[in-house]
Amino acid sequence: MIIDGKQAAAELRKQLSVQVDQLQQEKNIIPGLTVILVGEDPASEVYVRNKVRQTRELGMNSNEIRLPADTGEAELLARLEQLNRDSEVHGILVQLPLPAHIDEARILAAIDPQKDVDGFHALNSGRLFNGSGDALVPCTPQGCVILAKRHLGNDLNGKHAVVIGRSNIVGKPVAILLLQENCTVTIAHSRTENLAGLCRQADILVAAVGRPHFVRGDWIKPGATVIDVGINRIADAGGKSRLVGDVDYQAAVEVAGAITPVPGGVGPMTIACLLKNTLAAARRYG
Numbered sequence: 001m002i003i004d005g006k007q008a009a010a011e012l013r014k015q016l017s018v019q020v021d022q023l024q025q026e027k028n029i030i031p032g033l034t035v036i037l038v039g040e041d042p043a044s045e046v047y048v049r050n051k052v053r054q055t056r057e058l059g060m061n062s063n064e065i066r067l068p069a070d071t072g073e074a075e076l077l078a079r080l081e082q083l084n085r086d087s088e089v090h091g092i093l094v095q096l097p098l099p100a101h102i103d104e105a106r107i108l109a110a111i112d113p114q115k116d117v118d119g120f121h122a123l124n125s126g127r128l129f130n131g132s133g134d135a136l137v138p139c140t141p142q143g144c145v146i147l148a149k150r151h152l153g154n155d156l157n158g159k160h161a162v163v164i165g166r167s168n169i170v171g172k173p174v175a176i177l178l179l180q181e182n183c184t185v186t187i188a189h190s191r192t193e194n195l196a197g198l199c200r201q202a203d204i205l206v207a208a209v210g211r212p213h214f215v216r217g218d219w220i221k222p223g224a225t226v227i228d229v230g231i232n233r234i235a236d237a238g239g240k241s242r243l244v245g246d247v248d249y250q251a252a253v254e255v256a257g258a259i260t261p262v263p264g265g266v267g268p269m270t271i272a273c274l275l276k277n278t279l280a281a282a283r284r285y286g
């Protein structure tokens with residue numbers, strides 16, 4: 001079975017659109033998201049365009065700030081300070097990656113945690129870690145769990161989840177979210193010994209390593225749910241570029257009980273969950 005992330009994202013957006021209308025009618029609040037893009041990375045431009053379009057389609061306000069690649073850290077920090085003070089802005093997102101001369105951690109720390117719709121600020125990571133319930137949770141991990149639950153009848157209780165990847169943006173937060181769903185979670189990475197054997201024990205396998213086709217078909221337990229977070233652009237035999245995941249899809253689809261495709265799996269859920277976070281920020285703090 002193929003887990004259709006495009007369909008799941010469309011359904012989530014439909015629910016959010018009703019809630020956006022309600023918030024406006026009941027509290028006269030229109031959620032507002034500002035996205036900052038520094039430089040001209042072509043993939044980032046596509047993601048930002050999609051974020052802005054989908055925000056507007058939901059009836060929320062959307063603002064895009066484009067800055068040249070040589071923008072200094074001080075200039076970016078000043079922009080964030082302004083946005084932090086702007087009561088019409090409920091969500092602030094700085095598109096990653098940033099140019100190398102900018103300290104990413106310093107920038108992410110300067111976003112007001114109440115407006116941190118990416119959920120990357122240490123206060124939101126800490127709240128997620130503590131299970132305090134009021135965290136703004138990173139979007140891709142949220143999307144992974146929604147898709148796994150969608151396939152497994154909303155119940156992940158007792159499943160063994162193996163997460164390959166230990167980034168602050170995907171690996172660690174998705175592991176915490178799975179733990180909150182009562183999974184038994186193992187976090188693995190490229191240096192884990194006998195990684196293939198470990199993956200073969202997984203009922204739910206989340207691949208977030210950033211390496212094309214890293215997970216082979218024979219690493220997958222028959223019937224497992226496979227969530228592929230990878231978005232890798234590779235050249236095919238004819239020299240044309242195409243998008244592939246971290247999992248060898250053709251082999252894995254024969255063994256898995258269900259799998260997310262790339263494209264059309266976790267990616268679309270990332271943006272839908274960003275809209276969800278923007279609405280949540282406006283509701284809580286607007």
Ligand SMILES: Nc1nc2c(c(=O)[nH]1)N[C@@H](CN(C=O)c1ccc(C(=O)N[C@@H](CCC(=O)O)C(=O)O)cc1)CN2
Pocket residue numbers: 043046047093094095096097118139140231243262263264265266267268269270271
């Ligand atoms: N500030 C952030 N930066 C980045 C994030 C993030 O969550 N916050 N994640 C990624 C990029 N990203 C969102 O920003 C993102 C990546 C992919 C998709 C998506 O829908 N992908 C499609 C394929 C699109 C294509 O053809 O390229 C899919 O998988 O179907 C959405 C959002 C890094 N930066």
